Amino acid sequence: MRTVVNISLPQSLTKEVERGVKDLHFASKSEFFRHLVREWLAGHLASELEESRREYAKGKAKKLVNMKDLWK
Numbered sequence: 001m002r003t004v005v006n007i008s009l010p011q012s013l014t015k016e017v018e019r020g021v022k023d024l025h026f027a028s029k030s031e032f033f034r035h036l037v038r039e040w041l042a043g044h045l046a047s048e049l050e051e052s053r054r055e056y057a058k059g060k061a062k063k064l065v066n067m068k069d070l071w072k
Contacts, residue, residue: 007033 009017017029026032048070055061064070 017032020026021029021032024032024035026035052061062069
């Protein structure tokens with residue numbers, strides 16, 4: 001199921017989005033923004049993983065029983 005999200009952008013950003021859609025061969029602006037959100041989520045997850053690695057190296061690791069424990 002999809003939800004419609006409307007955003008307002010200044011003209012300069014709108015032009016950048018249109019250029020990104022064209023240059024990167026996205027089918028639509030929606031595809032472009034979905035890609036950006038996925039990239040942001042991947043970066044967010046990567047930074048959390050790096051923080052966990054630092055905690056592990058310091059001996060502060062926590063035991064995970066299941067995936068839900070990652071967000072506790």
